[in-house]
Amino acid sequence: MNVKRADREYLVSDSREDLQVVRSEGSCIFDERGRRYIDFLTGWNVGNFGWGSEEIREAIRNSESPEYIYPRYLYAPWVELARLLADLTPGKLKMSFRATGGTEAVETALQVAMAYTKRGKFVSIEDSYHGNSIATLSIGSSDNKDTFKNLLPNCRKLKPPLDEKAIDRVDKLLKGRDVAALIMEPVILNLGVMIPDKAFMQGLRELCTKYGTLLILDEVATGFGRTGKLFATEHFEIEPDVMTLAKAITGGYAGMGATIVTEEIGEAVREDVSIYSTYGWHPLSVDAAIANLKFIKKNEKRLLGNVAKMSEYFATRLSQMEFKQKVTLNIMGLAIGIGLGDSDDASRLSDKCLKNGLLVTTEGSSLTLFPPLNIDKATAKEGLNILESCL
Ligand SMILES: Cc1ncc(COP(=O)(O)O)c(C=O)c1O
Structure with missing residues (x-):
């Protein structure tokens, strides 16, 4: 079955990303070809603690x-x-x-x-x-x-x-x-x-x-x-x-x-x-x-500690990146908005990230990143490297 075509035929939706999900684990999503994507989207603030919680x-x-x-x-x-x-x-x-x-x-x-x-x-x-x-x-x-x-x-x-x-x-x-x-x-x-x-x-x-x-x-x-x-x-x-x-x-x-x-x-x-x-x-x-x-109650200190640490890491890395335009960074914890000033630019960058194995989203003219709150530095780095390579 061609899922893309059947989706268009049987489901009403104005937009659909070209990504067919079959599995998710930790900070990553996998498509039907087994391709791995770093998830800086978490289903838009749903999988805050990563995918595959044992509890x-x-x-x-x-x-x-x-x-x-x-x-x-x-x-x-x-x-x-x-x-x-x-x-x-x-x-x-x-x-x-x-x-x-x-x-x-x-x-x-x-x-x-x-x-x-x-x-x-x-x-x-x-x-x-x-x-x-x-x-x-x-x-x-x-x-x-x-x-x-x-x-x-x-x-x-x-x-x-x-x-x-x-x-x-x-x-x-x-x-x-x-x-x-x-x-x-x-x-x-x-x-x-x-x-x-x-x-x-x-x-x-x-x-x-x-x-x-x-x-x-x-x-x-x-x-x-x-x-x-x-x-x-x-x-x-x-x-x-x-x-x-x-x-x-x-x-x-x-x-x-x-x-x-x-x-x-x-x-x-x-x-x-x-x-x-x-x-x-x-x-x-x-x-x-x-x-x-x-789980949150028991691990609150550790989880929020990681958010603070990773937030700093994202802020530092993003402020060092060479965007083609002047950007505004809005960062609170791991809620991250990169104001690009133009919604087409934001969509283009988001599409390019998807093609290169990184999931992000856009809100108007901003690129938004919502990584898992328990993301480790190596995965965060890998995702940010993809973003940087797409600029
Ligand atoms: C702030 C806010 N309120 C309400 C909603 C609606 O939630 P739901 O999609 O679960 O109906 C959303 C969805 O994105 C949201 O971001």
């Missing part, structure tokens, strides 16, 4: 969990997982909603904000991405409205730069006391690893509290160590009211999302936000997530 594989292999749990029944591992999340996430975040992935987690967060505040407006960052549903597209890039008419009204967008000066603009957007939530990624991976100023994040937190707007931090992509702390929120020493999680929560072994809120919010919306997610926290996903989170 997760064993948990799934030895699972004696029931095939399925009806969402209105009790299930002890749901409680165990929710407790683990409450323990790992910052501050007062405690009560979880079950979800199948990131879009559903964000959708739930928006509903929570509307129910809790009895308001209907949202503020988000222009050109950001929070998922595929109509509501999540509404808080995403304003360009979406050209294709999809009648997205949710009353979604206001804040344009970067996200520095101290932007606080006044946030104040103007929130002071009418009619905004249910302000939502953003604490470090915006979807905008080429845009790192907001700490003063901006702290000012934002204060304004949300002042005007009764919930602060939703979307850690679907940044969560579980990517930026050098377990959650990117922690860099700013603030606490959100709601946090959304998915992707690396299971390390890639099964689909899952979670929306975690403070006890005060959870208790207040318990009756009104009744999310029925048929496959939310499926028993196999829960087995994978519990094994993954226990």
Whole structure:
């Protein structure tokens, strides 16, 4: 079978990389010809701890969990997982909603904000991405409205730069006391690893509290160590009211999302936000997530230590490379954005890397690298050498 042709015939997708994956292991992916690729993409922040985690594989292999749990029944591992999340996430975040992935987690967060505040407006960052549903597209890039008419009204967008000066603009957007939530990624991976100023994040937190707007931090992509702390929120020493999680929560072994809120919010919306997610926290996903989170908890210091060390290595190497244009480097932990200033240049470079055995991705005019958090120096070096040879 010609998979490329059949894919085009039977699956709807605007774009597909020319890479047919058959196996993944550690920091590498293998194609159908047995060719090895260094993975600086990790499925876009899914396989944060590399591919082939023994702990997760064993948990799934030895699972004696029931095939399925009806969402209105009790299930002890749901409680165990929710407790683990409450323990790992910052501050007062405690009560979880079950979800199948990131879009559903964000959708739930928006509903929570509307129910809790009895308001209907949202503020988000222009050109950001929070998922595929109509509501999540509404808080995403304003360009979406050209294709999809009648997205949710009353979604206001804040344009970067996200520095101290932007606080006044946030104040103007929130002071009418009619905004249910302000939502953003604490470090915006979807905008080429845009790192907001700490003063901006702290000012934002204060304004949300002042005007009764919930602060939703979307850690679907940044969560579980990517930026050098377990959650990117922690860099700013603030606490959100709601946090959304998915992707690396299971390390890639099964689909899952979670929306975690403070006890005060959870208790207040318990009756009104009744999310029925048929496959939310499926028993196999829960087995994978519990094994993954226990692994993270046990090895947090070592893992984050490696992120710090490798982050420095990537920063040093990248700053020494001779790009053909002036580039901006946005690096936080192992979330790495190389601003090339032109989206065609970024795509061309990404394609060339693929052809030469390195997986990277692009966000607009930035080349983005999201290597595994436990990558060793030899593999990092090999990948960076490929990148350098492609410039
Ligand atoms: C920040 C953020 N939020 C939400 C989503 C949507 O997650 P999912 O694809 O699991 O629905 C994504 C996906 O890339 C994301 O990056």
